[in-house]
Amino acid sequence: MAAVVFDGVWKRYGPVEAVRDLQLACPQGEMLALLGPSGCGKSSTLKMVAGVEELSEGEIFFDDRPVSQLGPGARNIAMVFEDYALYPHLSARDNIAFPLRVRGTAKAAAARRVDEVVALLGLEELGQQRVRDLSGGAQQRISIGRALVRNPELILFDEPLSHLDGDQKVRLRAEIKRLQRTADLTSILVTHDQSEAIAMADRVAVMNDGVLQQVGTPAELYDSPANLFVANFIGEPPMNLLRARVEQRDGSSIVAGEGWLSELDRQSAVALGALAGAHALEVGIRPEHLVVLPRDGTGARRIEGRPVPAEVRYLEPRGDSDVLTLALAEGGLRLTAEVEGPTGWRSGDAVSVILPARSLHLFDAESGRNLRRRS
Amino acid sequence: MSTGTERRQRAARQKVAWTLLAVAVALLVLFPVLWMASMMVKPSDVMFARPTVWLFTPTLEHFDYVIEQGFHLSLLTSLALGALSTALVVVLGTPAAYAFARYEMRGRDDLFLFILATRMAPPVCMVIPYYLIFARIGLLDSFAGLTLAYMTFNLSFYIWVLRSFCRDLPVELEEAALLEGWSRLQVFRRVVFPLLRNGIIATAMLCFIFAWNEFLFAFMLGGKAVKTLPVAIPTLITTQGVRWGEMAVVGMVALTPVMIAVFLLQRHIVRGLTMGAVKG
Numbered sequence: 001m002a003a004v005v006f007d008g009v010w011k012r013y014g015p016v017e018a019v020r021d022l023q024l025a026c027p028q029g030e031m032l033a034l035l036g037p038s039g040c041g042k043s044s045t046l047k048m049v050a051g052v053e054e055l056s057e058g059e060i061f062f063d064d065r066p067v068s069q070l071g072p073g074a075r076n077i078a079m080v081f082e083d084y085a086l087y088p089h090l091s092a093r094d095n096i097a098f099p100l101r102v103r104g105t106a107k108a109a110a111a112r113r114v115d116e117v118v119a120l121l122g123l124e125e126l127g128q129q130r131v132r133d134l135s136g137g138a139q140q141r142i143s144i145g146r147a148l149v150r151n152p153e154l155i156l157f158d159e160p161l162s163h164l165d166g167d168q169k170v171r172l173r174a175e176i177k178r179l180q181r182t183a184d185l186t187s188i189l190v191t192h193d194q195s196e197a198i199a200m201a202d203r204v205a206v207m208n209d210g211v212l213q214q215v216g217t218p219a220e221l222y223d224s225p226a227n228l229f230v231a232n233f234i235g236e237p238p239m240n241l242l243r244a245r246v247e248q249r250d251g252s253s254i255v256a257g258e259g260w261l262s263e264l265d266r267q268s269a270v271a272l273g274a275l276a277g278a279h280a281l282e283v284g285i286r287p288e289h290l291v292v293l294p295r296d297g298t299g300a301r302r303i304e305g306r307p308v309p310a311e312v313r314y315l316e317p318r319g320d321s322d323v324l325t326l327a328l329a330e331g332g333l334r335l336t337a338e339v340e341g342p343t344g345w346r347s348g349d350a351v352s353v354i355l356p357a358r359s360l361h362l363f364d365a366e367s368g369r370n371l372r373r374r375s
Numbered sequence: 376m377s378t379g380t381e382r383r384q385r386a387a388r389q390k391v392a393w394t395l396l397a398v399a400v401a402l403l404v405l406f407p408v409l410w411m412a413s414m415m416v417k418p419s420d421v422m423f424a425r426p427t428v429w430l431f432t433p434t435l436e437h438f439d440y441v442i443e444q445g446f447h448l449s450l451l452t453s454l455a456l457g458a459l460s461t462a463l464v465v466v467l468g469t470p471a472a473y474a475f476a477r478y479e480m481r482g483r484d485d486l487f488l489f490i491l492a493t494r495m496a497p498p499v500c501m502v503i504p505y506y507l508i509f510a511r512i513g514l515l516d517s518f519a520g521l522t523l524a525y526m527t528f529n530l531s532f533y534i535w536v537l538r539s540f541c542r543d544l545p546v547e548l549e550e551a552a553l554l555e556g557w558s559r560l561q562v563f564r565r566v567v568f569p570l571l572r573n574g575i576i577a578t579a580m581l582c583f584i585f586a587w588n589e590f591l592f593a594f595m596l597g598g599k600a601v602k603t604l605p606v607a608i609p610t611l612i613t614t615q616g617v618r619w620g621e622m623a624v625v626g627m628v629a630l631t632p633v634m635i636a637v638f639l640l641q642r643h644i645v646r647g648l649t650m651g652a653v654k655g
Binding site: 013047050051052071072073074075077078079081082083084085087098099102103146158 | 479545547548550551553554555556557558
């Protein structure tokens with residue numbers, strides 16, 4: 001297994017720049033997720049690692065070896081595809097054995113290795129069945145078996161769970177994670193589904209429009225998004241983003257938008273001091289960090305912050321929580337809040353909402369940069 | 376209970392009615408063919424007798440005449456011409472269709488449209504230029520010339536149809552094989568080609584049928600030397616009258632391969648269309 005490093009990688013299709021100046025590394029034994037909306041360049045990046053697409057510029061290294069000039073077969077990579085790409089005329093076992101057969105591995109050795117992989121994935125019962133008769137989950141496990149069988153340097157997962165239904169998806173997700181951990185597989189996962197990336201990957205690279213936005217652990221992306229795109233993309237329901245400006249009132253710094261305001265903690269106030277007045281901000285707050293109280297103010301004293309009057313417009317029960325769509329009383333601005341439920345609130349109920357200072361994310365409205373992050 | 380029986384009876388009656396209708400349509404369609412079949416063995420003197428003679432001693436006189444006049448050579452010419460031009464189309468067209476489906480290159484779509492455009496003009500417009508060019512380079516009245524003409528005609532159609540078969544193949548199968556260390560050529564031969572087989576058969580049969588039925592080019596470019604069946608049949612309209620029995624024999628011979636091909640083709644087209652279903 002090798003570490004993978006992207007050094008200034010570009011991919012151009014005619015005038016279209018699919019990947020721009022990518023600097024990224026995946027340490028050995030880790031799973032790196034490339035996450036982004038469709039067309040963000042994540043699949044092109046994966047295909048360049050696999051060698052089925054050429055780099056326009058830059059270099060990819062496996063450990064210290066540059067690989068961009070090597071053909072896909074010479075890179076010793078295995079890939080797991082969205083639609084499995086199994087050979088439909090072969091049995092489950094023969095599909096797994098296929099890479100060994102191509103390499104001319106001795107029969108006995110190949111059979112032993114296939115047995116190991118079959119046992120590892122719990123595919124014993126499926127062995128002789130034709131793959132086209134099997135469920136999607138089973139097919140994908142066979143495809144993973146085919147990837148593992150020849151001990152590759154690197155495994156690439158290209159949207160491996162997209163075609164599976166909920167139950168199978170969750171089970172295979174855990175299974176891939178387990179295999180990756182126990183076998184210390186270096187792997188790259190491409191997905192547009194943040195829940196997959198967060199559940200499986202050690203680190204997530206968020207891409208948009210060919211540009212890497214941020215790399216970090218799932219927690220880093222959640223707690224400290226580098227810019228508006230990442231803030232908006234990570235988290236479900238997505239972060240509330242509100243236009244605001246910084247003001248000084250009665251000696252303390254506050255951020256205020258249309259129909260709401262919130263005090264700033266000292267650290268942010270210092271960071272933003274220079275920007276006061278002139279600068280347009282975009283303030284983000286996650287739905288689960290909003291505090292929603294009955295209008296009469298019960299319980300308000302425990303929470304720091306100024307209550308803003310609002311009205312419940314819509315409620316979506318999610319079992320252990322309720323997702324509320326709120327409209328601020330002044331100006332009618334919409335906010336999404338996720339609160340522990342069931343709350344019993346109904347649309348039309350008058351409430352107060354608090355935007356706790358600690359939970360605010362502050363972004364430059366123009367560049368989209370997170371103002372609290374250094375560099 | 377009684378209503379159930381009634382419903383069942385009505386359903387049965389409907390079924391009978393539909394079957395009768397289907398038989399009637401089939402007879403209507405098949406009548407000319409059956410009529411032609413009877414003419415093959417009907418003596419000339421009772422061929423158009425009034426009232427119609429239903430019972431007669433079958434004769435082989437028409438067959439004898441057809442052989443005597445060398446029509447079996449026309450049959451061989453037609454078969455060879457169709458087979459050779461189609462084989463060339465498959466050999467040249469399959470890689471072209473695959474390349475059009477898979478490779479990014481400058482002006483690819485324009486080139487592709489241009490290829491189809493060669494088929495858009497009615498053949499009549501092309502036959503005179505063909506004639507003049509062939510006359511210059513000595514391909515008139517030659518088997519090679521006619522093969523070339525059919526090949527160029529069918530090639531555009533073949534590439535057009537087969538490209539869509541190629542596009543239906545999941546590219547991941549090829550990428551998976553590339554990752555196993557196969558070369559592009561190996562992937563084409565051992566992954567793409569087997570999966571395309573049904574598409575190739577279906578499309579090639581359509582090309583063969585076109586070559587088999589073609590009259591205008593064969594008539595203009597083949598001359599006396601290369602006489603295909605469609606060109607040979609009208610020679611049975613002689614100054615002494617039309618030789619109906621012989622015409623029926625040759626017509627039947629010309630019809631049979633096409634009928635068989637269409638029956639086979641049907642199955643292959645259906646298989647070809649479901650072939651892309653690799654997803655689970």
